Each structure stands twice: as structure tokens, then as C-alpha cells.
Amino acid sequence: MQIEFPRFSPDEADALVGFLTGEEWPYHAGVQEARAIRQRVADGVYDDEENRTFWVLADGERAGLIRLQDLADDTPMFDLRIRAARRGQGLGTTAVTWLTHYLFDEFPEVRRIEGHTRQDNRAMRAVFRKSGYVKEAHYREAWPAPDGTVHDAVAYAILRRDWQSGTVTLPEWDDEPALP
């Protein structure tokens, strides 16, 4: 399979609307309507100083979308979506490997990259782990779902120095002083 990551251009708003409204995205908040998506494109939410968006093209087909956010910060974040029909083929893992390389290459001052997901998003958590990201945080009842339920959220991150050396530095979990 040939996989490419062309940058999204604002004149591709129609394709973006088709991608985002073409199926359900249960791990993302609410349903996005076409008009709101077009407005967000016009507002620069997908491509400006702080955001860049890339398609995941699999054999020429738009199979997924990567959105890089907070690019002016020390710790950029990302969102990733792979169409249901193309999941489980390694695209998510390939996309995270690619965006990690892209961010560390393109932004030399970036020391770490972070991603959040819902606790029960087992596929995304598997992708994080396979891509060298480490769980750093667990937010209890922090992720309200559209159906009214509330889920825990988890945060993963990768350090530039780990990425460079192929190591995995775990957080210092046992750093609490002993209780009196």
C-alpha cells in the first residue's frame, strides 16, 4: 500500500466536509455540520500559524486525517482519524510515526508531543504505545460523551530525546513524599 501525507489546503473544504460527515466519529465530540466545518476552514482552524492538517492518502484514497494543533507551543498536540473501512491496516500507526517525525523535524524547539484520548479508545491507546508514546496522565470523568455519559481521559506523550535514542523514559510515578 502506498501511503502519503499531503497537506490539506483550504480549497479542499468540500473533501473535508465529505470526510468528516461521511461517517460517525464516536470518540469525537458532537456531529459536525457542513456549514460549521466550512466556517472553521475559513477561520484557519485547519491551517494557520498554530494548526496544520494533512490527509492520510492510501493508494490515492483519502483514508484519514491528521490535525496538528498548538504549533506555537512547546508541546504540540494532534488529532487523528482513520475511516472505519481502513482501520486495522496499520494506517494509524504509520500516521503517528510520520507526524512525530514531521513535528520534531519541522519545529526544532519542540521537546515533546502530546495526545489525548478517551480511556476506552483501545485502538488509539494501542497506536500510542506502538509509536513510543507513554501514558503520562489519567483524568477522571474528564470526557463527556454526546450520549450523556462521562468517561475518563488519558494523555500520552513522547520526548524528543526518547525519539532520537529509541528509548522510553517513564514518568516518575512514585515521587510522593512518604505520608506522616
Ligand SMILES: CC(C)(COP(=O)(O)OP(=O)(O)OC[C@H]1O[C@@H](n2cnc3c(N)ncnc32)[C@H](O)[C@@H]1OP(=O)(O)O)[C@@H](O)C(=O)NCCC(=O)NCCS
Ligand atoms: C484509533 C485509530 C486512529 C487507529 O487507526 P488504525 O489504522 O486502525 O490503527 P492501526 O491499524 O495502526 O493499529 C490499531 C491497533 O489497535 C489495536 N486495536 C484495534 N481495536 C482494538 C480494540 N478494540 N482493543 C484493543 N486493541 C485494538 C489493533 O490490534 C492494532 O494493534 P496491533 O497492530 O498491535 O494489532 C482509528 O481506529 C480511528 O480513527 N478511530 C476513530 C477516531 C479516533 O478514535 N481517533 C483517535 C482520537 S484521539
